[in-house]
Amino acid sequence: xxxxxxxxxxxxxxxxxxxxxxxxxxxxxxxxxxxxxxxxxxxxxxxxxxxxxxxxxxxxxxxxxxxxxxxxxxxxxxxxxxxxxxxxxxxxxxxxxxxxxxxxxxxxxxxxxxxxxxxxxxxxxxxxxxxxxxxxxxxxxxxxxxxxxxxxxxxxxxxxxxxxxxxxxxxxxxxxxxxxxxxxxxxxxxxxxxxxxxxxxxxxxxxxxxxxxxxxxxxxxxxxxxxxxxxxxxxxxxxxxxxxxxxxxxxxxxxxxxxxxxxxxxxxxxx
Amino acid sequence: xxxxxxxxxxxxxxxxxxxxxxxxxxxxxxxxxxxxxxxxxxxxxxxxxxxxxxxxxxxxxxxxxxxxxxxxxxxxxxxxxxxxxxxxxxxxxxxxxxxxxxxxxxxxxxxxxxxxxxxxxxxxxxxxxxxxxxxxxxxxxxxxxxxxxxxxxxxxxxxxxxxxxxxxxxxxxxxxxxxxxxxxxxxxxxxxxxxxxxxxxxxxxxxxxxxxxxxxxxxxxxxxxxxxxxxxxxxxxxxxxxxxxxxxxxxxxxxxxxxxxxxxxxxxxxxxxxxxxxxxxxxxxxxxxxxxxxxxxxxxxxxxxxxxxxxxxxxxxxxxxxxxxxxxxxx
Numbered sequence: 339x340x341x342x343x344x345x346x347x348x349x350x351x352x353x354x355x356x357x358x359x360x361x362x363x364x365x366x367x368x369x370x371x372x373x374x375x376x377x378x379x380x381x382x383x384x385x386x387x388x389x390x391x392x393x394x395x396x397x398x399x400x401x402x403x404x405x406x407x408x409x410x411x412x413x414x415x416x417x418x419x420x421x422x423x424x425x426x427x428x429x430x431x432x433x434x435x436x437x438x439x440x441x442x443x444x445x446x447x448x449x450x451x452x453x454x455x456x457x458x459x460x461x462x463x464x465x466x467x468x469x470x471x472x473x474x475x476x477x478x479x480x481x482x483x484x485x486x487x488x489x490x491x492x493x494x495x496x497x498x499x500x501x502x503x504x505x506x507x508x509x510x511x512x513x514x515x516x517x518x519x520x521x522x523x524x525x526x527x528x529x530x531x532x533x534x535x536x537x538x539x540x541x542x543x544x545x546x547x548x549x550x551x552x553x554x555x556x557x558x559x560x561x562x563x564x565x566x567x568x569x570x571x572x573x574x575x576x577x578x579x580x581x582x583x584x585x586x587x588x589x590x591x592x593x594x595x596x597x598x599x600x601x602x603x604x605x606x607x608x609x
Numbered sequence: 610x611x612x613x614x615x616x617x618x619x620x621x622x623x624x625x626x627x628x629x630x631x632x633x634x635x636x637x638x639x640x641x642x643x644x645x646x647x648x649x650x651x652x653x654x655x656x657x658x659x660x661x662x663x664x665x666x667x668x669x670x671x672x673x674x675x676x677x678x679x680x681x682x683x684x685x686x687x688x689x690x691x692x693x694x695x696x697x698x699x700x701x702x703x704x705x706x707x708x709x710x711x712x713x714x715x716x717x718x719x720x721x722x723x724x725x726x727x728x729x730x731x732x733x734x735x736x737x738x739x740x741x742x743x744x745x746x747x748x749x750x751x752x753x754x755x756x757x758x759x760x761x762x763x764x765x766x767x768x769x770x771x772x773x774x775x776x777x778x779x780x781x782x783x784x785x786x787x788x789x790x791x792x793x794x795x796x797x798x799x800x801x802x803x804x805x806x807x808x809x810x811x812x813x814x815x816x817x818x819x820x821x822x823x824x825x826x827x828x829x830x831x832x833x834x835x836x837x838x839x840x841x842x843x844x845x846x847x848x849x850x851x852x853x854x855x856x857x858x859x860x861x862x863x864x865x866x867x868x869x870x871x872x873x874x875x876x877x878x879x880x881x882x883x884x885x886x887x888x889x890x891x892x893x894x895x896x897x898x899x900x901x902x903x904x905x906x907x908x909x910x911x912x913x914x915x916x917x918x919x920x921x922x923x924x925x926x927x928x929x930x931x932x933x934x935x936x937x938x939x940x
């Protein structure tokens with residue numbers, strides 16, 4: 339009896355700790371800065387969309403939303419494509435050569451981004467890939483390939499060997515084995531990886547911070563950070579930006595919750 | 610890399626079985642039959658082509674830059690001028706003997722790691738235990754607790770700038786309203802404790818994710834164990850101590866390992882929240898490397914810091930592996 343009460347109390351308190359800040363973000367975006375100073379927790383007395391038009395139009399966050407959609411929309415499928423091809427080969431090629439390649443990719447998961455970001459920055463600057471969405475797509479693919487290959491190889495290795503062998507004896511070329519047999523069967527891990535990449539690429543901050551100085555080329559996290567420099571404690575405006583940047587992920591989370599849990603757990607190691 | 614060995618000549622045009630082993634003998638039906646009988650262990654060489662795109666991007670934009678970090682670390686390059694000097698191990702000597710900010714960053718990193726690992730592991734285990742049964746409320750609460758994980762670090766940083774705001778933030782206002790106004794404080798302005806307060810944010814951010822790992826681990830414990838324990842009439846604590854805890858040691862190992870890695874990757878959160886300030890009080894290695902390179906334009910020196918960063922992570926991972934295997938042997 340007492341135990342159950344303690345359990346419920348604990349859950350209620352933790353739910354409040356998660357939900358209170360989130361709900362404040364939502365309704366504060368409809369308040370003015372003056373209202374916030376006067377009454378930090380109060381509901382908006384006269385809810386207005388002024389912050390939204392200021393952020394989307396005045397600050398042109400709409401452009402940054404578009405940039406994020408383009409960068410994420412291209413880098414997620416390309417990463418899945420390249421990682422799945424590599425994983426297919428690694429799972430299929432026997433012996434030490436493929437184990438070596440796999441190991442080389444695995445090491446990449448352990449290397450923190452701050453270790454190679456300096457040479458990467460120099461390289462991208464020399465290639466003219468700074469201030470370009472192409473550069474962001476490229477670096478997104480490169481840094482998430484290791485985790486992608488890790489997740490997919492693990493799954494593909496569990497597929498029955500006879501499947502590949504039968505296909506190869508029957509004269510099916512590898513690319514058809516890949517496209518028609520292995521990829522459909524790997525759908526659970528491919529969807530988990532896609533969701534994970536969606537969240538990671540959408541929220542990526544470091545590389546836009548390094549590569550992008552032109553506000554018109556910034557993706558959302560970088561644009562939001564620039565906002566903070568400008569507005570410091572204008573929380574209604576900052577929270578409006580937070581909401582706009584989060585809405586696509588929230589909608590996807592509500593619709594695809596099961597995949598999110600699988601995906602974010604598979605990729606938890608990436609943080 | 611290894612894909613250089615792929616003979617491009619066999620690329621896909623020939624019938625695949627023939628392409629199997631780069632050779633004439635594979636054209637013989639007898640060889641095919643023999644291979645089929647032996648279980649066909651050789652794969653078509655054209656498979657290496659599947660590795661080519663990923664491997665070449667990885668080598669060009671990841672492996673080589675990683676090696677270059679080592680090269681830069683023995684120079685005094687500012688990142689801009691066309692030439693630079695090799696200074697031997699000067700950068701490393703400086704870091705070891707003469708750089709109090711670097712030492713602060715290492716210590717902060719360890720304090721942050723310990724705080725987050727201890728709190729997040731405990732909290733996610735408690736949450737998993739409380740939400741173990743698949744009731745509708747449990748499923749809903751799991752979704753709520755997991756939710757922060759999908760937010761960007763920048764968003765979380767903004768939310769907690771408000772929570773911790775010294776003048777009208779959520780934390781201080783709440784304390785005042787419940788009559789504990791004397792506990793109100795500057796939070797992130799406190800040079801001694803700010804790094805711990807950021808640790809709490811990191812736990813808020815990712816505890817739900819670790820909870821899911823624990824739930825999977827706990828649900829895999831065979832129900833018979835608990836049933837026979839009930840027959841023996843053991844206490845709730847004993848059930849936990851002698852069944853749940855030892856049986857979830859694999860989940861604990863995963864949670865601790867993941868949380869540790871995450872704590873080293875908290876760059877985004879800290880950068881967006883404090884930038885490493887006030888007075889380097891919340892500087893961790895990753896923010897320090899960024900600031901050294903891109904605020905002070907000491908690329909060579911920052912590269913030396915990043916080389917040490919690799920070794921710190923390697924050392925901690927190794928120590929943790931040992932501790933975990935010992936822990937799993939004991940429970």
